[in-house]
Amino acid sequence: MKIVLIQLLLIIVVIVVALRLLRDRGARTQAVRRLGLTLFAGFAVWSILFPSVWNQIARLVGVGRGTDMVLYALVVAFLSFTLTTYVRFRDLEARYTRLARRLALDEAGPAQAAQSVPKHQEEPYAGP
Amino acid sequence: MNDTEGTDDTWVVIPLYNEEEVIGDVITQVRTAFPQVVCVDDGSSDRSAEVAAQAGARVVRHPFNLGQGASLQTGFEYALSDPSMKYVVTFDGDGQHQVADALGMVERLRTGEADVVFGSRFLDERSKPGLAKRMVLRAAVGYTNLTTRTRLTDAHNGLRAIRRPVVEQLDLTQNRMAHASELVAQIGASKASYVEHPVHILYSDYSKAKGQSLWNSINILAELILR
Numbered sequence: 253m254k255i256v257l258i259q260l261l262l263i264i265v266v267i268v269v270a271l272r273l274l275r276d277r278g279a280r281t282q283a284v285r286r287l288g289l290t291l292f293a294g295f296a297v298w299s300i301l302f303p304s305v306w307n308q309i310a311r312l313v314g315v316g317r318g319t320d321m322v323l324y325a326l327v328v329a330f331l332s333f334t335l336t337t338y339v340r341f342r343d344l345e346a347r348y349t350r351l352a353r354r355l356a357l358d359e360a361g362p363a364q365a366a367q368s369v370p371k372h373q374e375e376p377y378a379g380p
Numbered sequence: 381m382n383d384t385e386g387t388d389d390t391w392v393v394i395p396l397y398n399e400e401e402v403i404g405d406v407i408t409q410v411r412t413a414f415p416q417v418v419c420v421d422d423g424s425s426d427r428s429a430e431v432a433a434q435a436g437a438r439v440v441r442h443p444f445n446l447g448q449g450a451s452l453q454t455g456f457e458y459a460l461s462d463p464s465m466k467y468v469v470t471f472d473g474d475g476q477h478q479v480a481d482a483l484g485m486v487e488r489l490r491t492g493e494a495d496v497v498f499g500s501r502f503l504d505e506r507s508k509p510g511l512a513k514r515m516v517l518r519a520a521v522g523y524t525n526l527t528t529r530t531r532l533t534d535a536h537n538g539l540r541a542i543r544r545p546v547v548e549q550l551d552l553t554q555n556r557m558a559h560a561s562e563l564v565a566q567i568g569a570s571k572a573s574y575v576e577h578p579v580h581i582l583y584s585d586y587s588k589a590k591g592q593s594l595w596n597s598i599n600i601l602a603e604l605i606l607r
Contacts (some may be wrong), residue, residue, distance in 0.1 A: 346553050349446050353457065356420075356454055357440060359441065
């Protein structure tokens with residue numbers, strides 16, 4: 253079997269990305285993600301060396317060609333990425349909103365002090 | 381109704397975002413009936429905050445724009461820091477609400493009729509939204525009723541009067557427009573009693589230009605579904 257240049261490039265990219273992702277973050281729930289990532293990277297390298305696995309998978313699930321299969325997988329992956337990113341941004345937004353609110357309220361002081369502030373000119377209510 | 385003696389236990393919360401043209405008049409109007417007004421300036425780029433302070437409102441300034449829902453929640457927490465507060469009124473800063481309506485709503489809280497009074501522009505014929513706006517508002521309230529165990533005629537009305545114990549339970553996390561439905565949902569879940577009060581929405585050219593476009597209803601729906 254002879255390795256084409258593009259295969260070499262792709263394998264290097266997959267390994268570098270996988271290593272980078274493995275090293276980042278420290279939560280214990282990351283363990284599952286890391287296992288999955290390792291498997292995924294392994295499969296990526298495998299499918300680069302033997303592109304025909306995609307054809308086999310495609311035939312297994314009833315899709316015409318392996319390239320179509322790759323496209324479908326990509327669409328699903330991209331959608332789930334979009335959704336998880338959206339949710340993560342929402343959490344982040346909720347967090348910095350609380351922080352900003354705390355700042356704003358601390359800066360304004362307690363509402364109780366309103367009574368001691370001299371009231372501005374009170375005009376008689378002229379009706380709506 | 382001419383004196384402000386009896387309303388010291390009420391805080392009027394006005395979310396404020398780039399309304400310098402009208403906010404001064406709005407606050408002056410409100411303060412003829414309710415002396416305690418807190419404006420939550422949501423990172424306005426104009427002089428809204430200064431104008432509001434000059435008009436006699438207390439101003440809480442968000443360091444940057446967070447959205448109207450976040451502004452309301454900030455206003456609630458500010459009002460809660462006053463131990464003598466019994467009622468909170470939410471009021472729009474663009475001049476489309478009437479002070480007389482707010483007074484009537486707080487009065488209904490005082491009589492113990494309910495814990496929350498929602499303003500509704502559909503209980504009488506005074507307000508005149510356009511056909512498209514009417515349809516969108518109907519759809520919004522249909523969706524809200526469907527998902528929140530409440531029965532309302534106008535869920536996206538910024539004029540509300542709320543009793544303190546209910547305000548204490550509110551925690552709005554929908555920063556953008558979907559907060560109106562979220563507020564209704566939290567009140568529905570808290571089993572607080574509520575009534576609707578007919579209010580007059582003044583669709584001035586100003587409020588029309590400033591108001592949310594119909595496109596925003598799509599954003600609201602998306603925010604609610606992806607909650």
